[in-house]
Amino acid sequence: MKLLFLSAEDRADPWREALAEELPELEFKLWPDDVGAPEDIDYALVWKPPAGELRNFPNLKAILSLGAGIDHLAADPELPTHIPTSRLVDRCLTQGMTEYVLYWVIHYHRHMNAYADMRVRHEWRHIPQVDPKRRRVGLLGLGELGSDAAEKLVALDYDVAGWSRTAKDIPGVTSFHGADGLAPFLARTDILVCLLPMTDQTRAIINKDNLAQLPEAAVFINCARGAHVVDDDLLAALDNGRLSAATLDVFHTEPLPADHPYWSHPNVVVTPHMASLTVAHSAAAYIADNIRRVERGELPLNTVDFQTGY
């Protein structure tokens, strides 16, 4: 039984070690230099494969994504669709994203940006603290990641709402859904967090018209995909005061080009698509579990529905 590790971004060694502990009988092959005979590859563990590349492995039983998003696979018009593709759903991946969301929500809620500016000047001054019950956080997307972040924000007593394709029932979270629910959701949101999947319905959702629905001086945090955002519209909203600040982890082009205006905008924080990185020792257990399922003739967990796009 052979697995091909195919990623230009992820380090293979932690995966090789972690999978060897989980499935000693699995042979670990490394793309592009140690593939061996293509017809011997049973599983592909992949991140952003070159278009058409997976066609070269005729006996694949399943495609296993190294990330929660599968837009990097859906973008391949030649992706084998007669076999299941599985999203990564992992404790550490979810927890990492929740950490990132909590960190930036608290950052803006508690004016940590202003305190950092004061620190440079050795200035000692208080900014009045706002009751978290009076801070309206809005999550675009209430899937695995959005719902975990929502629960933790509720536990911290923020006024939390979420928007998703279909209505969701999460204790303490006001649910908005569908096209009609978007404007009222945005109108009550001080801190907007994007955790949507990338689909034809969500592409460019952060545009001029939707940004105009937010209250004055709102904050935007994007930890989903760069293509959710119309960059010129976001920059205009920052410059006209509709948005007071943004933290962006994802971009149309990654790495973000060194001369992109986001890097030096005074009210933008750029992070290098690190909101949640895959932790091999944790995620390997999930991958091994999915391989065992396929070997038993079952579908892997979190098989992608390419109709909804996630």
Add this chain to the structure above:
Amino acid sequence: MKLLFLSAEDRADPWREALAEELPELEFKLWPDDVGAPEDIDYALVWKPPAGELRNFPNLKAILSLGAGIDHLAADPELPTHIPTSRLVDRCLTQGMTEYVLYWVIHYHRHMNAYADMRVRHEWRHIPQVDPKRRRVGLLGLGELGSDAAEKLVALDYDVAGWSRTAKDIPGVTSFHGADGLAPFLARTDILVCLLPMTDQTRAIINKDNLAQLPEAAVFINCARGAHVVDDDLLAALDNGRLSAATLDVFHTEPLPADHPYWSHPNVVVTPHMASLTVAHSAAAYIADNIRRVERGELPLNTVDFQTGY
């Protein structure tokens, strides 16, 4: 019924408004200019009163602290002790502290300091993410504030321990206590958070000997009191690598003098004693409740025991 508001640091207006809503019959007097007849004052709502000042009000029924700590009162050798003194315990005060603790724990756990440095250079690079189960957070102090922070850290899956005077039973938190428990507690702590009350037993607890018990490159977060720390020992630990970083909210002298080495140390973050500020509209309900209790002949909630010091 008259209440004297006595603080050189807190804004009186939000308190005047919030208490008028809670207790319309209460007359709000403002120290030092609008005290009126000292013998008419029933309650003193105070932060850092000048030593001896409270002796001037012979008919006080209770002293109500504007903060969770009462070292600012215990320091007054002439403090009236025949009437109860009450600590402030308030939802917003607790939540604010928990926000601060979570923010800085995540900051160091997720290398946000290194990412901020990269941002200045427009550099795009990942730092491997650590499973929160493998990050050992240690809380000095498990009172109202410490136990709430501990619970929220447990919910985020950190490996959490606490040290306190007496053993505590908080689900998911390893409890250490007493003098013998301190060294083993420190030895297992990567991120140390101080939330202790200031007493003769806790003064200068962050000293050379105790810092030497920590693992190499630990992190220290102080949101208790400056006097918990021996500054020279802390600076030495930062310079010899025992500590990799510190976030300090409290200091021996506040405001921290503009030329203090903490301000410009590359591995120290200074915040201006803002970890948790009192939110008047929330805390006023607690103060009003305590006044009603005393009027009914009961002790106020959270009456200070000056033997234990909290």
